[in-house]
Amino acid sequence: MKRANQHSKDELEIRKLADTKYPIEEILRRRCSTLAFADRPVEVEKLRRLFEAARWAPSSYNEQPWSFLLTSKGENHEGYERLLSCLLPQNQLWARHAPVLVLAVAKQHFGSGGTSNHYAFHDVGLAVENLTIEATALHLFVHLMGGFNTAESRKLFEIPESHEPVSVIAIGYFGNIADLPAELQQRELAPRKRRPFSEFVFSGRWGHKTNLIPD
C-alpha cells in the first residue's frame, strides 16, 4: 500500500467518491466528511452561497427552525477559538485546521412559545444537508460533529433556553492527508461503507425487501 503522502490529490478525490450501485448527481457522490482540511480560507462569496442554500430547505409549517453561529479564523478568530474549545479533544485534533466552524442551533417550539416542534432537529438536518451539498458544488468539504459540549456552547454563545445546539460544522478545502496523525490517516483512507438497500428500503411491511431496488 502506498503511503498517504504518495497519493496525488486527484487519486484521493477519486478514492473518496461514494461507491454507488446506481448513478447519482456528482455533487452528492463527491460529498465526504474529510478529516484533512487545508488552512486555505473560504471566500466570503462562497460562505454566502452556503447559507443561501440552507435557507431554502423545506421545513414543517415553513418554521425554518435553524440558526447558525458562524465563526471563521480570519474574520472572527476569538469566536472561532471559543467554538473550537467546545469540541471533544479528538475532534479538535483535526477540526482546528478547518478555517470555518459553524454551530447549528434548533428552535424547539413553533412561533414564539408555541407548541413543541417535533421536527426541529429533522429540519435542521434538511438545511444542513443543503449547505453541505452547495459546499461540495463549490469544491469545499464539510464535516458535521455531534461530539461537542452542548452546555458549554450554550453558555459561551448565550444560546437561549428556547433553542438547542445541534452540531458543529467544519468547513474548508481539502488538505494533505500526510499532515494528519497516523491514526487519523487510517480513518481518512478507510473505505466508505453504507448498508445495502435490502436493509433499509422496504415494501408493504417492515423488513420486507422490495424487488424494485436490488442490492
Place this chain on the structure above:
Amino acid sequence: MKRANQHSKDELEIRKLADTKYPIEEILRRRCSTLAFADRPVEVEKLRRLFEAARWAPSSYNEQPWSFLLTSKGENHEGYERLLSCLLPQNQLWARHAPVLVLAVAKQHFGSGGTSNHYAFHDVGLAVENLTIEATALHLFVHLMGGFNTAESRKLFEIPESHEPVSVIAIGYFGNIADLPAELQQRELAPRKRRPFSEFVFSGRWGHKTNLIPD
C-alpha cells in the same frame, strides 16, 4: 392575475424558483414542495437513484438510522392506499395524485439496543434532503409531510418499537395546478418566503448578526 390554467409549464417552473440573493446550485433553487402532482408514474431507474442518494448521506457514527417503506400506485397499490390512509385528510386531498409515497422511519438507538441516538431525526433529515435533491435533478418533485397518523402507520406497516415513523414523502412529476381545488391553487401560487439572513446567521454570540452575509 392570470388563472392557473393559463400559466404555461415553463412559466410555473420559473415562478417556483427560490428567490435567492446569492447564487446557489440550480437543483437547490428548483426544489419546491409542490401540491400539484401529475398522475405520470416514476420510472424505477429514477427511484433507485433516489434511495442511492439517501444512502450516501452522512450520519452520527455512520449509524445510517434511516429506513424507508416504499409504496407506489403501479407496483404496490394496496400498500400505497394503506399509507395514503394514514395522511391527514387535507394532505390526502393532493398527495393522492403523487404516484409514489414513502414512509421515512428513524432508528432510535445506536447498534442493537445501544444508547439513544440523539441525532436519529436529524440524520433522517440529512438522508431525505439528499433524496429530495437527487429527485429535483431528475425533474421530479418531493413534498415532505409531518401531517399523518404515526400510530396508525406503525400498526399498518408493523414498525417495531425500536423505530419511529418520521414523515411521509410524496414523489412525482409536476402536474396541473388548474386541477387543484381553489384553496390549494392559491397555496401553490403564493410567493415562497424565507427569513432574512440577519435572523438566523449570527456571529460571536446569539442574535448578533454577521456583516459577512448582508440581507
